[in-house]
Amino acid sequence: MKPTILILVALLIIIGNVIAQTKKRQKSTTDIDFETVKEDACGIKQSLGERLEQIKLEWRSVGPSNDASFYYNTYKLDCDSKTKTVKVWIKEIRERSKTKASMTKYELNCRTEQFRILSMVEYYENGNIGETYQPANPKWADVVPETIGNAILITVCRKPV
Numbered sequence: 001m002k003p004t005i006l007i008l009v010a011l012l013i014i015i016g017n018v019i020a021q022t023k024k025r026q027k028s029t030t031d032i033d034f035e036t037v038k039e040d041a042c043g044i045k046q047s048l049g050e051r052l053e054q055i056k057l058e059w060r061s062v063g064p065s066n067d068a069s070f071y072y073n074t075y076k077l078d079c080d081s082k083t084k085t086v087k088v089w090i091k092e093i094r095e096r097s098k099t100k101a102s103m104t105k106y107e108l109n110c111r112t113e114q115f116r117i118l119s120m121v122e123y124y125e126n127g128n129i130g131e132t133y134q135p136a137n138p139k140w141a142d143v144v145p146e147t148i149g150n151a152i153l154i155t156v157c158r159k160p161v
Contacts, residue, residue: 032048033047033048034047034048034049034052035047035049037050040079041079041080041081041084042079042080042081042084042085042086042108042110042157043084043109043110043111043157044079044086044110044156044157044158045157045158046158050158054074055074055075057074058073058074058075059071059072059073059074059091060072060074060155062090062148062151062152062155062156063148063151063155065148067094067095067096067097068092068093068094068095068097069092069093070090070091070092070093070148070151070152071090071091071093072088072089072090072091072152072155072156073088073089073090073091076088076089077156084109084111085107085108085109085110086107086108086110086156086157087105087106087107087108087118088105088106088108088152088156089103089104089105089106090103090104090105090106090152091103092104098124098130099122099123099124099130099131100123100124100125101122101123102120102121102122102123103120103121103123104117104119104120104121105117105118105119105120106118106152107138108152108153108156108157109140110153110156110157110159113142113143113153114140114141114142114143115140115141115143115149115152115153116138116139116140116141117133117135117138118134118135118138119132119133119134120132120133120134121133
């Protein structure tokens with residue numbers, strides 16, 4: 001009789017622990033905050049919900065210029081917590097030009113509102129590669145207001161307009 005009681009007590013303790021652990025797990029997943037806007041190491045301000053919405057599409061519009069449209073790659077957005085800068089690929093689709101498109105890798109400093117170009121590749125309409133550009137020592141430049149560079153900074157860094 002005593003071994004049976006000991007086994008029942010042990011089972012009740014085990015079941016109680018399993019139930020307690022399950023409740024802890026359920027509580028931790030429901031405590032995720034999707035709404036609070038936070039600033040990351042690179043100065044990008046957005047909520048978890050906004051970030052999840054942002055990455056539903058690989059390419060998001062930055063905006064048009066006179067004869068081209070610009071998009072940034074949400075999958076390749078890379079915040080470097082050491083340098084506090086963000087690297088992002090920008091695609092430019094041109095309406096009237098010898099080269100139909102270009103892909104440019106920018107490094108942005110959201111806090112100082114500066115950028116530099118790390119590399120660029122131009123593509124002809126048939127898909128062949130045109131000119132390439134990869135500076136050995138890329139220089140930082142201020143973002144000029146009312147330019148496509150400013151639109152990239154506002155969009156990628158989530159700056160208020």
